[in-house]
Amino acid sequence: MTDVERLFRTYNAALVRYLTRRLGDRDWAEEVAQETFVRALRQDEITNERAWLFAVATNLVRDEARKDARRRQHLALLAAEEREKEQEVGPTSIEQAQEAAFARKAVDSLAERDRLALLMKEEGLDYSEIAEALELSPGSVGTTLSRARRRLVETYESLQREREMREKNAAS
Amino acid sequence: MQHPDEGTIHAWIDDELPPEEATALEAHLKECTECSALVAEARGLVAASSRIVSALDIVPGGVIPKTTARRRPWYASTQLRAAAAVAIVAGASLLVMRDQGKEKMERAVQVSPMAAPQVSPLELDSAASRNEVAGVIAEAPAPVAQTKPVKKKAEVETRPRLEKSAANDAAKITSPQDLAAPPATASRAAADEVGAVKPPARKDSAQRRIVTGDMQLSEVVVTGVAVAAGPGELKKVRTDSSTNATVYEASPGVEVTLFDKGQNRPVLALRASGTAQAKERQAAGPTPAAAPEPVPAAKVDSLSRSVAGARLNAVPINAISWTDKRGHLMVLTGRVSKEVLEGIRKRLPADQR
Numbered sequence: 001m002t003d004v005e006r007l008f009r010t011y012n013a014a015l016v017r018y019l020t021r022r023l024g025d026r027d028w029a030e031e032v033a034q035e036t037f038v039r040a041l042r043q044d045e046i047t048n049e050r051a052w053l054f055a056v057a058t059n060l061v062r063d064e065a066r067k068d069a070r071r072r073q074h075l076a077l078l079a080a081e082e083r084e085k086e087q088e089v090g091p092t093s094i095e096q097a098q099e100a101a102f103a104r105k106a107v108d109s110l111a112e113r114d115r116l117a118l119l120m121k122e123e124g125l126d127y128s129e130i131a132e133a134l135e136l137s138p139g140s141v142g143t144t145l146s147r148a149r150r151r152l153v154e155t156y157e158s159l160q161r162e163r164e165m166r167e168k169n170a171a172s
Numbered sequence: 173m174q175h176p177d178e179g180t181i182h183a184w185i186d187d188e189l190p191p192e193e194a195t196a197l198e199a200h201l202k203e204c205t206e207c208s209a210l211v212a213e214a215r216g217l218v219a220a221s222s223r224i225v226s227a228l229d230i231v232p233g234g235v236i237p238k239t240t241a242r243r244r245p246w247y248a249s250t251q252l253r254a255a256a257a258v259a260i261v262a263g264a265s266l267l268v269m270r271d272q273g274k275e276k277m278e279r280a281v282q283v284s285p286m287a288a289p290q291v292s293p294l295e296l297d298s299a300a301s302r303n304e305v306a307g308v309i310a311e312a313p314a315p316v317a318q319t320k321p322v323k324k325k326a327e328v329e330t331r332p333r334l335e336k337s338a339a340n341d342a343a344k345i346t347s348p349q350d351l352a353a354p355p356a357t358a359s360r361a362a363a364d365e366v367g368a369v370k371p372p373a374r375k376d377s378a379q380r381r382i383v384t385g386d387m388q389l390s391e392v393v394v395t396g397v398a399v400a401a402g403p404g405e406l407k408k409v410r411t412d413s414s415t416n417a418t419v420y421e422a423s424p425g426v427e428v429t430l431f432d433k434g435q436n437r438p439v440l441a442l443r444a445s446g447t448a449q450a451k452e453r454q455a456a457g458p459t460p461a462a463a464p465e466p467v468p469a470a471k472v473d474s475l476s477r478s479v480a481g482a483r484l485n486a487v488p489i490n491a492i493s494w495t496d497k498r499g500h501l502m503v504l505t506g507r508v509s510k511e512v513l514e515g516i517r518k519r520l521p522a523d524q525r
Contacts, residue, residue: 100228107224107225118225122222122226142179142186146182152224153217
C-alpha cells in the first residue's frame with residue numbers, strides 16, 4: 001500500500017464530510033478531496049498529515065471560490081441533477097429536511113475561519129492540527145471554537161423560533 | 173485563579189487544556205458557581221453544535237434542501253414509471269411478436285420447409301430430453317424443421333396462434349407457459365430447448381392438414397456416423413412392415429430408417445410427444461382414416477436409445493425435412509451434419525427426395 005493510498009483510506013471519509021459540510025455539495029467536496037490527495041502525492045514530507053490535508057483542502061476551496069463562478073454554477077447544476085436521482089433513495093422527513101436547512105443557514109452565518117475550525121473539530125482534528133491547518137495560534141483555537149459554537153447554536157435556535165412563530169401565526 | 177474565559181472553558185471541555193491549567197480550572201469550578209454555570213452552558217453548546225453540524229449530512233449529496241420537502245406528484249413515482257415502462261415495452265413486444273409469428277407461420281405454409289431442428293449434444297443429457305427428442309423424431313411431422321431458424325423465439329412468437337389452434341385440439345399438449353418457463357437445470361434447459369421445437373411443429377401440422385388433406389408423413393432416421401455421402405443408390409437393409417419402416421444403409425455404418433406413417437394421420441396425434449403420449453394414442457386406437465399404425469411406444473424407446481447411443485459421438489443430432497414428389501413429408505435426422513443429411517437425401521429413391 002502506497003503512502004497516498006494509506007492517506008486516502010485514513011482521511012478521505014472525514015475530509016469529504018468536512019468539505020461537504022463546508023461546501024454543501026458532495027460532488028464538489030469529493031473533487032476537492034481528490035485534488036488534495038493528488039497534492040499529497042507531490043509533497044515530499046508531511047509532518048502532520050491530518051492538519052496538512054485539511055489545510056490544503058481548505059485552501060483549495062478558497063482558491064476554487066475565487067475561480068470562475070459560472071463554472072461552479074454549472075457544476076452545481078450537474079450535481080443537483082445527480083442528487084435529483086439520488087434523492088429518492090432515502091426518505092427524508094420534513095422535520096429532517098427542515099433541520100438540515102436551518103443547520104446549513106446557521107453554519108453559513110459563521111465567519112469563515114470559525115466555520116472551518118468548527119468543521120475540522122467535528123472531524124476529530126485536535127487544537128494543534130486546527131491551528132496548523134488554519135494558521136492560527138494554538139491558544140486561540142478554544143476562543144475560535146467557543147465563538148463558532150455559540151453563534152451556530154444561537155442562529156439555529158433563532159431560526160427555529162422564527163418558524164414556530166410562523167406556524168403559530170398560520171394556525172391562529 | 174481568575175474567572176476563565178469562554179475559550180478556555182471550551183478547550184477544557186475539548187480536553188485540550190494543558191494539565192496544570194486544567195487542574196487549576198477544575199479547582200476554581202468547585203468554588204465558582206457562576207463559572208460552573210458557564211461550563212454547563214458550554215457543554216450544551218458543544219453538544220448542540222455537533223448535532224447541528226451533523227444535520228448538514230441529512231440530505232444526500234449535501235444539497236441545500238428546500239424549506240419543505242418537495243413531494244413528487246403520484247404520476248412521477250419511480251415505481252409507477254418503471255411499471256408503465258414495462259407495460260409499454262411488453263405491449264409493444266407482444267404486437268411485434270404476434271406479427272412476426274404470423275408472418276413466419278404463413279411463410280412456413282407457403283414454402284415447403286427444408287430446415288430441421290438442430291439438437292445439440294447438451295440437449296441429450298437427460299433421459300427426459302432423450303425421450304423428448306425421440307418423440308419429436310417419431311411423431312413430429314416434417315414442418316418440425318421450420319422451428320430450427322426460429323429456435324427458442326418461436327415458442328413465444330407462435331404462442332398466440334397456438335392458443336387459437338388449441339381450441340380444436342383435444343390432445344393434451346404441453347402448455348406454452350411451461351415451455352416458456354426459465355430452465356432450472358441443464359436437463360430442464362434441454363427439455364425446454366427440445367420443447368421449443370414442438371409448438372411450431374404442432375402448429376404447422378395443423379396448418380398443413382388444412383392445405384393438403386391427404387398428406388402422408390414419412391420419416392427417415394439416420395443412425396451411426398456418416399462418412400461423406402458418396403453417389404449411388406442407398407442400400408436397403410431391411411423393412412419392418414409393422415411400423416412401416418425401411419432401413420437403408422447410406423454409407424458403411426450409416427443406417428437410414430424410413431417410417432411410413434400413412435395418410436390422414438390424425439393431427440391430434442402429431443401434437444402429442446414422448447412415450448406417454450404415444451402409449452396414450454395406442455390405447456385410443458388408430459382412427460379409421462389412419463392407415464398405418466403410429467409409431468408404437470417400443471419404437472420410440474428404441475429410438476431414444478439409438479439417440480442416446482449416438483450421444484457418444486461428437487456430432488450433434490441434426491434434422492432436415494422436405495416434402496417429396498409424392499407430397500409426403502420427410503424428416504431425416506441423425507447424428508451427422510446437415511450437409512451429410514442433404515447428401516443422403518439426394519440418394520433416396522427419386523420420388524422420395
